[in-house]
Amino acid sequence: MSPSKGGIRYAESVTREEVEALACLMTLKCAVVEVPYGGAKGGVAINRGDYSPAEVERITRRFTTELHRRHLIGPDVDVPAPDFGTTAGDMAHIKDTYMQLEGQSVFGAACVTGKPVGQGGIRGREEATGLGVYFGIREFLSNKAVAAGAGLPTPWSVAASTFAIQGLGNVGYWAAHFIAKNGGRVTAVGERDGTVLDAAGVDVEALKAHLVAHKSVAGFTNGDSPSLVLVADPAAVLAADVDVLIPAALEGAITSANAHVVRAKVVAEAANGPVTAAADDVLTARGITVLPDLVLNAGGVLVSYFEVSKALAGLRFGRLTQRAEEAAMENLLSTLQNHGITITDRDRRRLVIGADERAHVYSGLEDGMCAACGETVKVAAEKGISLRIAAYYTAVSRVANALGSRGLWP
Ligand SMILES: NC(=O)C1=CN([C@@H]2O[C@H](COP(=O)(O)OP(=O)(O)OC[C@H]3O[C@@H](n4cnc5c(N)ncnc54)[C@H](OP(=O)(O)O)[C@@H]3O)[C@@H](O)[C@H]2O)C=CC1
Numbered sequence: 001m002s003p004s005k006g007g008i009r010y011a012e013s014v015t016r017e018e019v020e021a022l023a024c025l026m027t028l029k030c031a032v033v034e035v036p037y038g039g040a041k042g043g044v045a046i047n048r049g050d051y052s053p054a055e056v057e058r059i060t061r062r063f064t065t066e067l068h069r070r071h072l073i074g075p076d077v078d079v080p081a082p083d084f085g086t087t088a089g090d091m092a093h094i095k096d097t098y099m100q101l102e103g104q105s106v107f108g109a110a111c112v113t114g115k116p117v118g119q120g121g122i123r124g125r126e127e128a129t130g131l132g133v134y135f136g137i138r139e140f141l142s143n144k145a146v147a148a149g150a151g152l153p154t155p156w157s158v159a160a161s162t163f164a165i166q167g168l169g170n171v172g173y174w175a176a177h178f179i180a181k182n183g184g185r186v187t188a189v190g191e192r193d194g195t196v197l198d199a200a201g202v203d204v205e206a207l208k209a210h211l212v213a214h215k216s217v218a219g220f221t222n223g224d225s226p227s228l229v230l231v232a233d234p235a236a237v238l239a240a241d242v243d244v245l246i247p248a249a250l251e252g253a254i255t256s257a258n259a260h261v262v263r264a265k266v267v268a269e270a271a272n273g274p275v276t277a278a279a280d281d282v283l284t285a286r287g288i289t290v291l292p293d294l295v296l297n298a299g300g301v302l303v304s305y306f307e308v309s310k311a312l313a314g315l316r317f318g319r320l321t322q323r324a325e326e327a328a329m330e331n332l333l334s335t336l337q338n339h340g341i342t343i344t345d346r347d348r349r350r351l352v353i354g355a356d357e358r359a360h361v362y363s364g365l366e367d368g369m370c371a372a373c374g375e376t377v378k379v380a381a382e383k384g385i386s387l388r389i390a391a392y393y394t395a396v397s398r399v400a401n402a403l404g405s406r407g408l409w410p
């Protein structure tokens with residue numbers, strides 16, 4: 001199926017088999033959130049920390065050139081995006097290299113997503129995967145049967161729950177940001193060189209700033225919190241006593257060898273494949289609910305699809321409608337006022353807001369995540385299967401229908 005979609009990762013451990021498996025997962029993920037793309041993935045086996053920014057740029061441009069030479073990149077072929085170890089800045093270099101090689105095609109910006117906004121990116125893509133993880137956890141656990149099955153109170157609320165996060169990179173940070181913003185308490189964060197534990201709550205923004213500045217959890221004070229504990233073992237996060245554990249680093253974080261240490265009631269797969277098949281069996285046998293990656297981290301590719309649509313249309317979402325929406329609301333408020341209803345300046349400021357690009361993106365992301373979670377819960381209940389198998393069932397059915405109804409040519 002083409003065009004296809006999927007991220008490019010820079011990780012020393014990446015292998016061809018891993019990339020093939022992740023590409024397959026992308027086909028199914030696109031189907032789950034109704035993104036009309038096939039699946040793809042790319043990988044470069046480097047640890048970017050070993051290279052200077054200029055060297056990483058040369059590696060990125062060289063890789064893009066090789067993709068172009070093999071006709072493996074372009075709006076109607078394959079459209080990469082960020083993944084583990086890659087950034088919006090790398091996507092800008094991919095776009096620029098492609099544009100140089102293509103002779104500045106008007107659709108060139110649609111060759112890659114996750115670009116900076118000034119390079120044709122879309123507002124909301126940077127946080128999309130993490131925000132989608134937040135929407136997904138909220139939707140799954142707002143379902144009474146899912147929450148009760150996990151041993152959580154019903155009705156469940158983010159604000160009354162505790163969370164542990166492995167990996168405070170793009171996905172992990174934004175998931176933590178939106179959880180904290182909505183009142184959830186993040187009490188454990190595992191990073192490459194250690195775990196931060198604080199039952200009173202970890203200040204996610206302060207920890208992120210510390211990691212950016214020092215590249216290590218060492219020396220983090222959490223505002224001199226007396227309940228702070230720093231542990232040298234990065235895997236200690238997996239044993240945190242929380243409601244929801246969110247692995248958001250690499251695959252295979254929870255295996256049959258360590259699944260028994262998990263104390264959370266729910267494992268929310270923000271990373272791709274963080275729970276191995278054998279570990280999934282162990283968690284299920286222990287009554288721990290797994291929210292599957294196929295659905296939970298699909299917000300990234302969904303918003304990438306919006307970014308491609310923007311680039312192909314050559315128009316920012318909301319540009320034609322924002323003022324018209326505001327004028328319509330102004331007219332409505334004036335009419336109400338003419339009928340004797342008092343409208344304060346505060347009401348006016350709150351209500352006269354047309355949807356800008358970010359509002360459009362958040363709306364489409366929330367809608368897509370809610371629909372995918374709802375369908376997964378429905379299929380799981382109807383068929384008496386796990387959420388993961390239900391997500392696969394939906395995805396495989398959609399791909400089969402798309403291929404079957406197309407027929408054969410010639
Ligand atoms: N970016 C996206 O839009 C999407 C990403 N995903 C998946 O989400 C996962 C994370 O991707 P992303 O956030 O983009 O990647 P990033 O590179 O932005 O973040 C990964 C984070 O994990 C940390 N880390 C590395 N090893 C460990 C470890 N052993 N224990 C704890 N933390 C560790 C990294 O630290 P350090 O910086 O020191 O390496 C980094 O902070 C991947 O599985 C990816 O495939 C899925 C959907 C979309």
Ligand SMILES: O=C(O)CCC(=O)C(=O)O
Pocket residue numbers: 005006007008026029079080081082083113272297298300301302304
């Ligand atoms: O945004 C995209 O196109 C791809 C995201 C991705 O790599 C993933 O969902 O694993």
